[in-house]
Amino acid sequence: MDKEKFLQNVLEQFEETDASQIKMQTEFLNLDEWDSLIALSVIAMIDDEYGVKVTGDDIRNSKTIEDIFKIVESKV
């Protein structure tokens, strides 16, 4: 799985946040725009792009985008 592409796919779920602010190591909970709807958009993106089902616990147990990436990678 391509990390850069994954980050790009996550970035596309945000509307207001400056893309340069979001890196693989970013703790997404600290982003102002992060809310349950963005979380759902990320889940939907992962379903669409990678054919993987991530759960609420997967998201809650993740701190950074890298953490989500690893979960998706383990399920692909």
Next chain:
Amino acid sequence: MALLNIQNVSIRGVSAALPKNVEYVKDYHLFSENEAKKFSASTGIYERRLANKTTTASDLCFDATEKLLDNLKWGRKDIDCLIFVTQTPDYVLPSTSCILQNRLNLSKEAVVFDISLGCSGWIYGLMTISNLLNTGTFKKGLLLVGDTITKTCSFEDKSTYPLFGDAGTATALEFDENSMGLKFHLSADGSGADAIHIPHGGYRYQTSKKSFQNEIFGNGITRKPLNLALEGMNVFSFGISKAPQSIKKLIDHFGINFDAVNYFIFHQANFFMNEKIRKKLKIPEDKVPYTLSEYGNTSCATIPLTIVDRLAKNTLNSKLEIIACGFGVGLSWGSVWFNLDNIVCPEVIEI
């Protein structure tokens, strides 16, 4: 795979009843003005109907049934079977269907029973009653589907309270050798049982003092173990994968002409999720009616309620091909293809 084709049954009518009492999302005390706007924009829900303390799901279904039978001019004693689908029955026991048999003045020889399912309930109920009618031993059947699910929600839980509304519906079916039939796909996965559940009040965890104690989860979620708990992200993840799969299986297995289907009626979960499902299946917007804005998620009642509210005028003198799909609590889901040919469909009743 649970795929079945029932040849000799037709839907003759559908009706729905709603409580008069309206609640608006913008008035919900846990939402700021901005939060309420955001919530409505994403869920598609702006207002809901809430039953008062004394009105049950069976009361709503009773009124919907009376209206439907009157319009169909069906005699009460001609009803051979009645199924009541609900997760908010009048009592733990007896079955509410028995109470309805008496209230509707049906024959004591009618077969009546309850089914406990939510979001997928109309599909499962339709499958069950169609099977009862398919051999022709029974000629006429009533499928009553409704919930007062708002009574299970904590007023202090913004992840459930503003989503749900109450409604009762009735669907009349008849043995019909000239029918186009009904085709089903059905599925279940209990590994997701806690995604939508009420922890206490059954017999795994009987009602106790603890059942009435508030638990604070933070972020606008406070509820008791007797309240409905919703694990939104898991339900979402489930819905966007299983609902399209089910419809695809139905279409592929029975060789249904996708383009000939006039309407796809989804369980009204929320707009964001339903639109993901619609887009995955590449269905044009005008083939997917919504009633979320006015009624929210009314549990098992959403599909027949949407038929009555959005398609009533179209059904008067025409023939419609429909695919409906229900998905949620259980987890349980299913799809059905059927025809609506000049059915009786009175306007939504308010009580």
